[in-house]
Amino acid sequence: MSVAVKSARPRRIKSTLQRPDKFYVYDDGDESSSESTMTKCASNGTQTRDEQKLLSTHTIQKSNVLITPRKKLKKRKVKLMDWKKYHRLNVIYAFIDDLEKDFPAICTVTVIGKSVEGRDIKMLKISNSNAGNSGVWMDACIHSREWITTAVVTYMANVLVRNFHTFSDAVTNKDWHIVPVLNPDGYEYTHTHERMWRKNRAKYGGECVGVDLNRNFSYAWGQGDEGSSDDPKHVFYRGPAPFSEPESIAVRDAILGSVVPFKAFLSFHSYYELIIFPWGNRTDPCPDYVRLLEAGSIMARAIFETTGKTYKVGSTKDLTYYACGTSIDWSYSIAKIPYSYMVELRSRKNKFRLPKDQIPETCSEAWNAVQKLMDYVDKH
Numbered sequence: 133m134s135v136a137v138k139s140a141r142p143r144r145i146k147s148t149l150q151r152p153d154k155f156y157v158y159d160d161g162d163e164s165s166s167e168s169t170m171t172k173c174a175s176n177g178t179q180t181r182d183e184q185k186l187l188s189t190h191t192i193q194k195s196n197v198l199i200t201p202r203k204k205l206k207k208r209k210v211k212l213m214d215w216k217k218y219h220r221l222n223v224i225y226a227f228i229d230d231l232e233k234d235f236p237a238i239c240t241v242t243v244i245g246k247s248v249e250g251r252d253i254k255m256l257k258i259s260n261s262n263a264g265n266s267g268v269w270m271d272a273c274i275h276s277r278e279w280i281t282t283a284v285v286t287y288m289a290n291v292l293v294r295n296f297h298t299f300s301d302a303v304t305n306k307d308w309h310i311v312p313v314l315n316p317d318g319y320e321y322t323h324t325h326e327r328m329w330r331k332n333r334a335k336y337g338g339e340c341v342g343v344d345l346n347r348n349f350s351y352a353w354g355q356g357d358e359g360s361s362d363d364p365k366h367v368f369y370r371g372p373a374p375f376s377e378p379e380s381i382a383v384r385d386a387i388l389g390s391v392v393p394f395k396a397f398l399s400f401h402s403y404y405e406l407i408i409f410p411w412g413n414r415t416d417p418c419p420d421y422v423r424l425l426e427a428g429s430i431m432a433r434a435i436f437e438t439t440g441k442t443y444k445v446g447s448t449k450d451l452t453y454y455a456c457g458t459s460i461d462w463s464y465s466i467a468k469i470p471y472s473y474m475v476e477l478r479s480r481k482n483k484f485r486l487p488k489d490q491i492p493e494t495c496s497e498a499w500n501a502v503q504k505l506m507d508y509v510d511k512h
């Protein structure tokens with residue numbers, strides 16, 4: 133089977149994934165190097181057998197198409213992306229930019245919008261460009277203090293890109309749309325000023341109040357008294373109108389403007405250890421409740437089998453509280469994306485301050501869950 137890629141010319145391959153017991157991170161690409169695009173860092177000892185297999189893959193090859201990192205890399209401004217600590221926006225953006233440079237056949241970075249303060253909202257698309265692909269959306273840090281979410285989606289991007297052709301068809305027949313930091317202003321603010329800042333940095337009434345972007349989507353926006361707030365000082369402030377904020381607009385336009393039919397919408401949050409699905413604005417089950425419960429349970433099982441962590445599964449209202457104007461209620465009802473989930477990562481114990489030594493395990497369990505979801509999506 134031939135695989136369509138952006139470039140018709142086959143590329144020469146040299147994989148550097150040789151040590152299954154190590155994590156690999158990319159380095160700054162010394163001009164003098166003609167070999168590796170990756171360097172190893174400390175062993176974390178948490179890879180599953182599947183991941184060990186992937187990381188030990190020596191040659192990434194399928195049919196007549198070879199996908200390889202560039203042999204000679206340009207000088208990189210930023211280095212040290214890894215999953216041993218949390219990183220600032222510039223490191224994360226440099227990481228996805230470099231993935232695009234190194235794996236141009238399957239990676240594309242686009243700016244899908246600008247934040248309130250003018251920062252780029254970048255999206256990494258990973259795709260073999262096959263015509264029959266369906267779309268998967270994954271966003272992180274819509275709530276800026278939930279740093280683990282960005283670590284998780286960048287980990288997934290890294291593993292997926294560097295081992296693309298070793299994955300099953302259920303993974304490679306998707307166009308992966310990954311937004312590592314949906315709320316970049318808030319994210320930077322949590323690093324420079326206030327670690328617990330949740331909202332964006334919108335100004336209303338002359339001062340920065342911030343809008344809870346996960347209350348700013350149009351479905352059931354502003355409904356009821358409990359699911360969001362019209363008080364700008366409230367942590368659940370929904371904004372003056374649906375899609376009043378450039379960050380939520382960026383999601384809407386990227387999805388509705390895509391020609392690819394999306395099958396899954398995954399918005400990563402922390403810290404409740406939950407896999408939740410619509411509805412958030414009412415108690416009755418959504419039309420696909422049983423299917424979403426089943427697929428969510430399969431994800432929870434994958435997490436449990438990876439690390440022993442137990443994530444609960446259910447509708448937003450059942451497991452948390454009323455939430456109106458959320459992104460997953462919008463993606464499910466308006467964008468018609470059947471598998472719309474909010475994944476609440478670790479940890480109930482540490483809340484938003486998940487210790488960095490738990491990053492690798494959290495990434496590993498979440499990635500295994502997502503892969504299982506892809507299998508389910510293709511079979512149903």
Ligand SMILES: [Zn+2]
Pocket residue numbers: 275278400401402
């Ligand atoms: Zn959140």
